[in-house]
Amino acid sequence: MSYSAHSLRRGSLAWWFTRLPAAVVLAGCLGAAIAGAVLVEGFLNYRRTAHHPPSPPVTTKPATYMPTEGWSVDKVSVGTQAADFCLPRLSDGQAVRLSDHRGHRPVVLVFSSFT
Amino acid sequence: MVFCGQLDRFQDLHRRYGDHVAFLFVYIAEAPHPTPESGPFSKFDPRAPLFEKQTAVRAILEEVGFPFPCLFDGGERQVEKAYAAWPERLVIVGKDGNVQFDGGRGLEGEGWGMDEIEKQLLASLAPGSLH
Numbered sequence: 113m114s115y116s117a118h119s120l121r122r123g124s125l126a127w128w129f130t131r132l133p134a135a136v137v138l139a140g141c142l143g144a145a146i147a148g149a150v151l152v153e154g155f156l157n158y159r160r161t162a163h164h165p166p167s168p169p170v171t172t173k174p175a176t177y178m179p180t181e182g183w184s185v186d187k188v189s190v191g192t193q194a195a196d197f198c199l200p201r202l203s204d205g206q207a208v209r210l211s212d213h214r215g216h217r218p219v220v221l222v223f224s225s226f227t
Numbered sequence: 228m229v230f231c232g233q234l235d236r237f238q239d240l241h242r243r244y245g246d247h248v249a250f251l252f253v254y255i256a257e258a259p260h261p262t263p264e265s266g267p268f269s270k271f272d273p274r275a276p277l278f279e280k281q282t283a284v285r286a287i288l289e290e291v292g293f294p295f296p297c298l299f300d301g302g303e304r305q306v307e308k309a310y311a312a313w314p315e316r317l318v319i320v321g322k323d324g325n326v327q328f329d330g331g332r333g334l335e336g337e338g339w340g341m342d343e344i345e346k347q348l349l350a351s352l353a354p355g356s357l358h
Binding site: 187188189190191192193194195197199200201202203210211213214215216217218219220221223224225226 | 247
């Protein structure tokens with residue numbers, strides 16, 4: 113006497129037993145897909161960080177304000193040519209050159225900031 | 228800052244001599260407050276892009292009705308280096324382009340001596356040029 117899946121009562125233990133191979137195959141496929149996704153993500157993450165090391169964590173500690181490097185003088189030498197410069201004017205962005213005033217007007221230079 | 232505390236005196240000088248003397252305010256890097264408890268380190272986040280800082284400074288200048296041109300020394304701070312200007316300095320450049328007076332950093336005492344600055348301004352002007 114032979115039994116086929118069609119002849120078994122649906123939902124019985126024997127009926128579930130005939131479905132077991134298909135369930136195993138399905139679970140295997142699902143596991144392989146998940147493992148593949150994890151591997152791909154790991155590989156992509158490695159590619160991203162291999163050439164671009166992660167940035168140092170952002171700290172809330174403010175930068176240390178120190179006199180800029182390269183200072184060679186602590187005072188400005190009276191009688192010498194004033195160092196020329198060209199800087200943007202904040203109101204309109206137009207460049208202003210110190211030497212443009214030479215021969216025309218004295219200049220009061222105030223260096224400061226709003227702290 | 229010394230300059231902010233003496234702004235009204237500078238405005239007065241500018242009103243009286245602005246037709247004959249150029250006044251230039253160069254905005255440089257901010258200095259810290261004397262102690263961490265006395266206030267925030269700076270009004271500006273040092274990590275903020277320069278244009279954001281420029282915008283904020285421009286807004287303050289408009290708010291206080293700043294009387295003379297403000298130049299911005301950002302990026303490499305080359306001008307600040309050339310004049311050893313941090314955190315503040317006052318210099319008078321004569322008509323010939325030479326440094327006529329170094330007012331220093333104004334950190335000692337009550338700040339810059341405005342009488343001395345006016346005296347230097349008068350000396351830098353040719354006799355009769357104010358008339």
